[in-house]
Amino acid sequence: MSELYRFSIKDKLKGLLERKFSSIEITESYIERIKNFDSNLNSYITLTEDLAIKKAKESDQRYQAKTNLPLDGIPIAHKDIFCTKDTLTTCGSRMLSDFVPPYSSTVVEKLDNAGSITLGKTNMDEFAMGSSNETSFFGEVKNPWNKKFVPGGSSGGSASSVAAGLCSAATATDTGGSIRQPASLCGLTGIKPTYGRVSRYGMIAFASSLDQGGVLAKSSEDAAYLLSHMSGNDPKDSTSLKEESIDFTKTIESSLKGIKIGIPKQFFSYDLPDYIQKNIEETKKELEKLGAIFCEVDLPNLDLSLPIYYILAPAECSANLSRYDGVKFGYRCENPKDLDDLYLRTRKEGFGDEVKRRILIGTYALSAGFYDAYYLKAQKCRRLVAEDFEKAFKKVDLIFSPTTPGTAFKAGDKVDDPLEMYLQDIFTIPANLAGLPAISFPTGFHNELPIGMQLVANKLEESVLLSSCHQFQKITDYHKKWPSQ
Amino acid sequence: MAITIEKKLLKEWESVIGLEIHVQLNTKSKLFSGASTNFGAEPNTQACNIDLGLPGVLPVLNKEVLKMAVKFGLAINASINSPTNFARKNYFYPDLPKGYQISQLDSPIVEGGSVDIISKEESKNIRITRAHLEEDAGKSLHEDYEGMTGVDLNRAGTPLLEIVSEPDIRSAEEAVSYLKKIHSIVRYLDISDGNMSEGSMRCDANVSVRKKGDTNLGTRTEIKNVNSFRFVEKAINFEIKRQIGLILNGQEITQDTILYDSSKDETRPMRSKEFANDYRYFPEPDLLPVIIENSFIDKVKTEMPELLEDKRIRFINVFELSDYDADVLVANRDIANYFENVVEITKEPKLSANWIMGDLSAFLNKENLEINESKVSFENLANLILRILDSTISGKIAKEIFEIMWESGNDPNMIIEEKGLKQVTDSSEIEQLVDKAFMENPQQLADLKSGKDKLFGFFVGQIMKVSKGKASPVQVNKILKEKLEK
Numbered sequence: 001m002s003e004l005y006r007f008s009i010k011d012k013l014k015g016l017l018e019r020k021f022s023s024i025e026i027t028e029s030y031i032e033r034i035k036n037f038d039s040n041l042n043s044y045i046t047l048t049e050d051l052a053i054k055k056a057k058e059s060d061q062r063y064q065a066k067t068n069l070p071l072d073g074i075p076i077a078h079k080d081i082f083c084t085k086d087t088l089t090t091c092g093s094r095m096l097s098d099f100v101p102p103y104s105s106t107v108v109e110k111l112d113n114a115g116s117i118t119l120g121k122t123n124m125d126e127f128a129m130g131s132s133n134e135t136s137f138f139g140e141v142k143n144p145w146n147k148k149f150v151p152g153g154s155s156g157g158s159a160s161s162v163a164a165g166l167c168s169a170a171t172a173t174d175t176g177g178s179i180r181q182p183a184s185l186c187g188l189t190g191i192k193p194t195y196g197r198v199s200r201y202g203m204i205a206f207a208s209s210l211d212q213g214g215v216l217a218k219s220s221e222d223a224a225y226l227l228s229h230m231s232g233n234d235p236k237d238s239t240s241l242k243e244e245s246i247d248f249t250k251t252i253e254s255s256l257k258g259i260k261i262g263i264p265k266q267f268f269s270y271d272l273p274d275y276i277q278k279n280i281e282e283t284k285k286e287l288e289k290l291g292a293i294f295c296e297v298d299l300p301n302l303d304l305s306l307p308i309y310y311i312l313a314p315a316e317c318s319a320n321l322s323r324y325d326g327v328k329f330g331y332r333c334e335n336p337k338d339l340d341d342l343y344l345r346t347r348k349e350g351f352g353d354e355v356k357r358r359i360l361i362g363t364y365a366l367s368a369g370f371y372d373a374y375y376l377k378a379q380k381c382r383r384l385v386a387e388d389f390e391k392a393f394k395k396v397d398l399i400f401s402p403t404t405p406g407t408a409f410k411a412g413d414k415v416d417d418p419l420e421m422y423l424q425d426i427f428t429i430p431a432n433l434a435g436l437p438a439i440s441f442p443t444g445f446h447n448e449l450p451i452g453m454q455l456v457a458n459k460l461e462e463s464v465l466l467s468s469c470h471q472f473q474k475i476t477d478y479h480k481k482w483p484s485q
Numbered sequence: 486m487a488i489t490i491e492k493k494l495l496k497e498w499e500s501v502i503g504l505e506i507h508v509q510l511n512t513k514s515k516l517f518s519g520a521s522t523n524f525g526a527e528p529n530t531q532a533c534n535i536d537l538g539l540p541g542v543l544p545v546l547n548k549e550v551l552k553m554a555v556k557f558g559l560a561i562n563a564s565i566n567s568p569t570n571f572a573r574k575n576y577f578y579p580d581l582p583k584g585y586q587i588s589q590l591d592s593p594i595v596e597g598g599s600v601d602i603i604s605k606e607e608s609k610n611i612r613i614t615r616a617h618l619e620e621d622a623g624k625s626l627h628e629d630y631e632g633m634t635g636v637d638l639n640r641a642g643t644p645l646l647e648i649v650s651e652p653d654i655r656s657a658e659e660a661v662s663y664l665k666k667i668h669s670i671v672r673y674l675d676i677s678d679g680n681m682s683e684g685s686m687r688c689d690a691n692v693s694v695r696k697k698g699d700t701n702l703g704t705r706t707e708i709k710n711v712n713s714f715r716f717v718e719k720a721i722n723f724e725i726k727r728q729i730g731l732i733l734n735g736q737e738i739t740q741d742t743i744l745y746d747s748s749k750d751e752t753r754p755m756r757s758k759e760f761a762n763d764y765r766y767f768p769e770p771d772l773l774p775v776i777i778e779n780s781f782i783d784k785v786k787t788e789m790p791e792l793l794e795d796k797r798i799r800f801i802n803v804f805e806l807s808d809y810d811a812d813v814l815v816a817n818r819d820i821a822n823y824f825e826n827v828v829e830i831t832k833e834p835k836l837s838a839n840w841i842m843g844d845l846s847a848f849l850n851k852e853n854l855e856i857n858e859s860k861v862s863f864e865n866l867a868n869l870i871l872r873i874l875d876s877t878i879s880g881k882i883a884k885e886i887f888e889i890m891w892e893s894g895n896d897p898n899m900i901i902e903e904k905g906l907k908q909v910t911d912s913s914e915i916e917q918l919v920d921k922a923f924m925e926n927p928q929q930l931a932d933l934k935s936g937k938d939k940l941f942g943f944f945v946g947q948i949m950k951v952s953k954g955k956a957s958p959v960q961v962n963k964i965l966k967e968k969l970e971k
Binding site: 082083089091096099101102103105200201202203204205207208209235236237238239315316318319321322323325327328329339343363366367368371375 | 534537538539540541542543544545546573575579582583584585634636763765766767770771772773
């Protein structure tokens, strides 16, 4: 049973139901894999072995009593940004290196209630700020396809663990591309739903108006299984959409025939490497085979996305991270001599460089005299970007682009050049600004590193994204590849 | 430090004052969480994950506060903004758990409106700029911990309505009159208990001075967190004198935040560091703009209680009370309610008003009680008044009975019965008393008959004394006259 990790979620559920293997067998096989392989990857911050075993036993009892739940016995991992009651939740920061929340996030609660088994909490860029998983207080995460390369970020731990078969699928969050970029770099399917589709309650905030929880999985179908049991209205999150959760696995077989896919001409003004250009053409051909019709769309304000994002996200983060002051919970500096000293040293020692950089940018953008020129202007421009998409979706069903400007880069390559690092998110940020659902899916390899492409859909159209990728994955096998151990 | 400035000099100046009043709304739970808002609980027992600002928690607006704010808006003829937006006000302080306060900046829920106050016996209109919702902070406890500060977050997240006036106020007396008016409105609307000593109502005063006739405003200072009517008056008066004193000395007023120290009765600027804040307001991304439907406002309108002004006019017109009586009774909604309950039974407004404003008030004041805590219920007071009206007892005996009622909480009828205080109205009984008095005082009788009219009072007194006050004075007078005329 050592190959259980290669099973899709659908096949795992089938095998569990037919009692070909038990929940405890699956869970133990994953724990063994984590113990064998994660020391090279560092994809987990916390392993919840005892709890997982206990839950797996309960799961088996349910299967025996035929009271099994929709995801019963599926071992998954949670990005360490989701609060887990009584289990350490660090957000990748020294600031929360001892924080054990007295409550669970809605996402964790829902997936628990669906019978899934939590193996542990995955590594991430500190407070979800980063595109390479090099900003974590708990160390860099490696890309399983080549350990010299980064897995992407900020959900790098989730991506690395799914790609290496150290969990069936993992939760993740996406503020500017933190699900899709690591999906692309690790050869996974990663979906960021419509803003408000998945509750943000208990998901540690980076930039509240952009943050959205989602899934990193081996396939679109696996992602559909998890998303069905994560989404839905939550009275604890005022920005949560009214729509109840949908079973996305039911619509996954929908055909691509007649689906109109737009390619924004603006995306191709960027200097993309040849292998990406080539992959775009190849992917396009495959999608056309499935009946999709391509055309060009105009998103005139697209080039504003990156500057808008790097004002709004830091502005919101500067306030969201004010609560980490050493007073009530989390890290506190030793022997503060007065209140200012407590604040200054706690935040100086507790936060890493990238977090500090963004707090400074955000504080500046909101300061008296600069607010109108930066924050307010950025909000207005955000509206323009959203309107561009609204217009485009009157013409097409989906919008297609590469997910990232290239394959994974080497660890250390961009860490001292924040602007170069920020360019990683140039294709993914627009969907966050407009609150639209988007998916990244594997479309090929270059030098044995995965390439990913992205589809963006209109609000609440996650089912089209999932079914389109699923159809593509039925005629391709990039998503079935595993890195060598 | 007392400041003395010649009265003549003071008269050349006028002060310009605007108030920011923080009213704690009396909801059961907090503005953005389900935690209780009860006052006086053990520190940090009434703060939930949301009030503590733990990572990942989110605010959910308590709908009850919208209704309360709308009520206030309607009471001052203001406009209600829809959508109304929340914003984050950023600053660091240990009793502010999130490092920002959720407040309102653009489109506050209530905008515009005004109230009338009485100033120097004339009515004056004070405009209100806005009233917005915000969450309260916790409390820092500096005294109880040697060299450290304790933080109690029970109050964190309690809903506040901050009411900001235009600078229409011209004296400390007007400021108090305005503050009392707002106090009365929130109490009438039952949206706050208005208890200033518990901090349910707090006030910041913006004060500047200028030479009379000047149209430009002087530099203002802000007196922070004054928590009684008396202190507001004292603090403003002190600050006015301090500012005039500085100007007369050739010094500049700086835009400071001022602390009023009630123990020394003085105002002094706080260290600049304590208020040098750029609050970096921006729209609260965790809350959507709140739409307030017209149908909701219409529904609140139907639930509006009668306000002070309307009640005052009704008391004068319907109960034929004097302006003074009406003013006193309506000043406090609970007193007005008590009065109406008594009149409902007695049907005698004037006598009921006299009892409430007289004996009852005196007893309440003596023991520092609110009317809701009165030891004499409105039913008991009404019954007492009824017994006066049907001549069972005299007004004098009623006062004695009232005292017993206050002590025992008993029904007056029972007390009259038990103590045998029933008034003697039986004329034959009184006739006997009169005859007895004539017999015992022959000289006085003779003098009276010969024209010493003053002695009539002497005989009334004698008879009342012998009857231990129980004889009906009306009856005694009547029978005495009849007997003398015979």
